[in-house]
Amino acid sequence: MYASLVNLGLAGLGIYAVLGLAFAVAFAVRGAQAIDPAAEQGTWGFRVLIVPGAAALWPLLLLRWVRGDGEPPEERGAHRDGARGGGA
Amino acid sequence: MSQGYRAVGWNPQKKTYDRVLGLGLLLYLGLFVGVGxxxxxxxxxxxxxxxxLGTSAFLLLHGILCIGPLARLDRRFLPLLYNRRHLGVSxxxxxxxxxxxxxxxxxxLGDQNPLVSLFxxxxxxDSLAHFPFQPLGAAALAILFLMAATSHDFWLANLSAPVWKALHMLVYLAYALLVMHVGLGILQAETSPLWAGLVLAGLALVLGLHLVAGWRERGLDRELAPGDAGLVDVCAIDEIPEGRAxxxxxxxxxxxxxxxxxxxxxxxSLCQHQNGPLGEGRILDGLITCPWHGYQYDPCSGRSPAPFTERVPTFRVVLRSGRVLVDPTPSPAGTEQVPACAEQPQ
Incomplete structure (x- = not known):
């Protein structure tokens, strides 16, 4: 039972990683600048460096890319939220 | 700051930092194998x-975890914090x-998939003396991978500083898993109490430094309530050192x-980059400078100088009878405020 669960978990992780790697290459080349304008002028070294992170977080990034988010998310926090909710 | 991304924003300090780190690690590995x-x-x-390799990573993790509280206790440790991300990736x-x-x-070497065999x-x-400690190390490695993979500023911007920081706080879970991984591994392979003692000493050092740093700052997070006219009395103007906060x-x-x-x-007080402690920084060339990585903000507008785009919320300040009063309603990040001005002493 335990061995079957481990096999299943590792197989799932393998599929997630393969899909993530394929996505990450496309994201590093085209997707990064679609969600963050500062990536437009990003160097190739930068694009290589973001591949592992993109492979790990690909569902989140795919969602943002498809949704057409043109900017990074706005930072949240007590002061920033307080200012939005009726600050000057 | 927030311009076109590069792999690493090299400068002379970072190069020196990394050279010392690389040489130190090579020296450690050479000595470990030689003496071994x-x-x-x-x-x-x-x-x-x-x-x-395992002990060098574990020792480095202790250093990484100690730098934060050490820098809060003594500003002379701040230069170590400057490039902590390279320590983490290494x-x-x-x-x-x-x-x-x-x-x-x-x-x-068996007929099973090595990853399956690991688990x-x-x-x-059910046995402490034979507990499977290797999967604990694998779980810690997964966390460390996630942290290393998202260490670039691109991730900081695209996850936002609070989310990025929360993700990187998982280092404490990784540390707990590694203490168990190393502790149980030692229990199963070594008979001398020296190694178990060293692991416990490391744990005591990390916990102790965090507790002392937390104790020193215990009063800071007590919310100040507004007084008359809805303003918060922070302190007397003389209590703020020149160029500091x-x-x-x-x-x-x-x-x-x-x-x-x-x-x-x-x-x-939260820097937009990694939520560093702006209040522990100082004003350099007329700009508030974060003590962690040198991000700068105009004290009146909370905006980074062009071409950078970071912004922090600002507050209206009033001076009355030498007291500094702050309007508790934050203004949106980057809002220009008229600075409160004390009268010239006669």
Whole structure:
């Protein structure tokens, strides 16, 4: 039972990683600048460096890319939220 | 700051930092293997290297975890904090190579998939003396991977600083898993109490430094309530050192109230880069400078100088009878405020 669960978990992780790697290459080349304008002028070294992170977080990034988010998310926090909710 | 991304924003300090780190690690590994051969002539090079890589990663993790509280206790440790991310990525790479070596040495020679063997090779969960400690190391490595993979500023911007910071706080979970991984591994392989004692000493050092740093700052997070006219009385103007800040918790977060000459301004104390403590920084060339990585903000507007785009919320400040009063309602990040100005002493 335990061995079957481990096999299943590792197989799932393998599929997630393969899909993530394929996505990450496309994201590093085209997707990064679609969600963050500062990536437009990003160097190739930068694009290589973001591949592992993109492979790990690909569902989140795919969602943002498809949704057409043109900017990074706005930072949240007590002061920033307080200012939005009726600050000057 | 926030311009076109590069792999690494090299500068002379970072190069020196990384050279010292690289040389130190090579020296440690060389000494570990050399001394290991001298003390245990029958040991194999693979085993010594495996242990050298593992111990160097574990020691480096202790250093990484201690830098934060040390820098809060003594500003002279701040330069170590400047490039802590490179320490983290180096530590992950050492742990990764250690894991690959361990996987090959202990799990690659059977007829089972090595990764499956890692998790099912030992299932003595009911025995402390035989507990499967290797999966604990694998779980810690997964966390360290996530942290190393998202260490670039691109991730900081695209996850936002609070989310990025929360993700990187998982380092404490990784540390707990590694203490168990190393502790149980030692229990099963060593008879001398020295190694277990060293692990406990390391744990005591990390916990102790965090507790002392937390104790020193215990009063800072007490929310200050507004008084007359809805303003918060922070301190007397004389209590703020020239070019530095007084920190107070107002409206749920820390506010940094800076004094430069006769003018007083207030901004949210969280730097937009990694949420560094702006209130522990100082004013350099007329700009608030974060002590962690040197990000700068105009004290009146909370905006980074062009072409950079970081912004922090600002607060209205009033001076009355030498007291510094802050309007607790934050203004949107980057809002220009008129600085409060003390009268010229006669």
């Amino acid at each position: 051969f001298a003390l245990h002539p029958t040991a194999t090079a693979e085993t010594l290297l495996l242990r050298g 530590m992950f790479l050492l742990a990764l190579v250690h894991s690959v070596f361990a996987l090959i040495q202990f799990h690659a 099912v090779g030992n299932t003595r969960f 007084r920190v107070a918790t107002i409206s749920g977060e820390r506010v940094a109230v800076f004094r430069e000459g006769l003018t007083v301004t207030a901004v949210s």
